[in-house]
Amino acid sequence: MKLFLDTADIDEIRIVERWGVLDGVTTNPTLFAKTSGRTYDEVLKEICGITSGPVSAEVVAEDVDGMLKEGRHFAKIADNIVVKVPMSETGLEAISRFAAEGIATNCTLIFSANQGLLAAKAGASLLSPFVGRLDDINEEGMTVIRELSDIIRFHEIDSEVLSASIRHPRHVTDSALAGAHVATLPFKIVQQMVHHPLTDKGIAQFRSDWDAARKALAAKA
Numbered sequence: 001m002k003l004f005l006d007t008a009d010i011d012e013i014r015i016v017e018r019w020g021v022l023d024g025v026t027t028n029p030t031l032f033a034k035t036s037g038r039t040y041d042e043v044l045k046e047i048c049g050i051t052s053g054p055v056s057a058e059v060v061a062e063d064v065d066g067m068l069k070e071g072r073h074f075a076k077i078a079d080n081i082v083v084k085v086p087m088s089e090t091g092l093e094a095i096s097r098f099a100a101e102g103i104a105t106n107c108t109l110i111f112s113a114n115q116g117l118l119a120a121k122a123g124a125s126l127l128s129p130f131v132g133r134l135d136d137i138n139e140e141g142m143t144v145i146r147e148l149s150d151i152i153r154f155h156e157i158d159s160e161v162l163s164a165s166i167r168h169p170r171h172v173t174d175s176a177l178a179g180a181h182v183a184t185l186p187f188k189i190v191q192q193m194v195h196h197p198l199t200d201k202g203i204a205q206f207r208s209d210w211d212a213a214r215k216a217l218a219a220k221a
């Protein structure tokens, strides 16, 4: 399963890229609003220079012409831009028009397998069900990931399921087991995946045993 970072924070993206585990980046208007002093275009350009993986840039227009205008503009920023379009009647039309133009899309705000199926049929490369927001309203977000991943594989559809709105590390494991092709994660969750109390304790123990052994040797000399 590929791992994307769900952020517009350049420092976070650089760190995870250095770890060698970054496959792409997803942004949205909320994440962009947390950055300051630069335009969305400038931020996207810098992100595309850090990773060669897909970088999702989200449209805010709600009409087809507006979505097409924004998406075509984003697509010119870099070859690895993927235009993020919300699931809606106009969104499906825009996705289908982008597909005809060879512009890759990520259909966002998916909350059911049927919505994902429609987005795939319209030509979206990435299908983004929001796991955490479904869990928030007492539904089972992972069920959508499992059902949609099964549908995509069973019917050999050329789209990938991207598990989004991930809230904790267990969501990552469950997404991988449910067949998601990609999960997009906040930086904090990638950090949580790195650490385990027994790993951190083990590192400290090895260090202190090593220091004690060297001290003993030095005392003998």
Ligand code: G3P
Binding pocket: 006, 026, 027, 028, 130, 132, 133, 164, 165, 166, 184
């Ligand atoms: O990329 C969008 C998605 O991951 C949003 O997550 O935490 O705002 O539900 P969240």
